[in-house]
Amino acid sequence: MIRNLSDQSQDFIAGVRDVTPLAFGVAIYGLAFGLLAAQAGMDGMQTGVMGAVVFAGSSQIVAVERIVAGAGAYAALIAGIALNLRIFLITASLRSEFKERPLWQMLLGVHLAGDENWALLHAKRAGGGKAGYWYLVGAGLCLMLVWLLTTVSGASFAQALPEPRALGLDFAFAAAFIAILRSLCRRASDVLPWGFSIAASATLVLLTPIEPSWALALGGALGAGVAGVWSHA
Amino acid sequence: MLEHWWVIAGLAVATFSIRLSGYLVGARLPTDGGWARAFNALPGCLIAALLTVILIQGEWQEWGAAGIALSIAVVTRSLPATMIVGVLAVWILRNFV
Incomplete structure (x- = not known):
């Protein structure tokens, strides 16, 4: 490790490094989502803007799938929002990371909070490692970059891509969450x-x-409520 | 095309509101006692529920692969190893068993 690197940079770099295996999973989902977006008649520009401003892969997939299915904009929106309700609990559990930070840092961290970087942060800490705000942001920005690159390429080169399910790659996240759950078990x-x-x-x-x-x-x-009420948990 | 922009804008505003309100509500709750225990348990609980929903929607191939991935995770504690074995296992179970 470079000597003069501040704690924040080290935290940031550790986030980028630890999220790399998950970034491969995100890349596969990104290509698959790009394919779907192309089927919905979205171009590379719309796909990129959506990735940057929504940045919640599974809800983007569900909303655009509803558009492709002809369910209409309203149904697409409701389905996408419903899938994001869990993020409320994710950012709620990150309260100590965002507290007492400048407004822009809080807003950036909140926007970048997603399943993968949030779960990694907690898994790293459960294993005794140090991981804070910049870890979350480093991992989140890395995922954002991969998500934008792959979704836009997927939408732009839709015909040239294989179907992820045929290769078993749709299981990548389920496997990742199993590994993360294991490391959360202290x-x-x-x-x-x-x-x-x-x-x-x-x-x-x-x-x-x-x-x-x-x-x-x-x-x-x-489950969290049970842990709260039952003081031996 | 215009319909797409409406969905994108609506989903962006709603998602950011969910993210922000989660933090704002969380930050106003007590940091000790039961609330703290609940927040500490939340990540594991949410991931356990997420996996449950994913696996219920799968079939025996996914369940088998999940079992194999879990044993790798227990033994190695490695994220990349668990992902690689999990993906390989589901591919083999779907195509060759």
Whole structure:
């Protein structure tokens, strides 16, 4: 490590480095999303602007898929928003990172907060590593860059691309979240609230007509609530 | 084309509002006791719920690959290794089993 590098730069670089394997997953999703955007009649410019201002891959995919399905703008918007409800809980859990920062840093960090960099930050800390605001921002900017490059290329060169599912690449994020969950497990009692989250979201998805994205957010909140109420968790 | 711009603008405003309000609400809650425990548990709970929803929507190939990926994660604690083995496992199970 270079000697004069400040703590912030080191944190930033560590974020970029740690997110690299996930950036490959994001690249695959980016190309797939670009393909979908092309089917919806979006050009490279619209795809790029959407990636920069929304920056929430799964909701972009769902919203544009609704457009392709002919569901109309309103339905597309509602579906995309529903999928992003979980981000409320993500930024809520980042409160200590953003507190007492200049407004622009808070707004930047909030905009860059997503599943991957947020989960990595917590996993790194659970493993005893140091990771703070600039770790989140470094990883987030790296993902933003990859997302923009791949979605715009996907939209522009739609015909030349293979289908990710045929190669098993659609499973990349599920595998990544399994690894991250493993590193979040510090002691056996950590797992108990997760059990409530798993049971609640599974019950909601299987037994009620509720949208999976609501089931996910409710299940996550319920598990956290159990941890809050049960003082041994 | 105009419809696309409306969806992009609407989704951008809504998503940023969700992100910002999550932080603003979180920052106003107590930093100790039950609320702190809940916030500490939140990442794991949310990821566990996310995986549950993903796997319910999958089939036996995804469940098998998830089991294999989990054993790799438990043994190696490595993110890249878990991703590579998980993707390989699901590809093999879907195409050759």
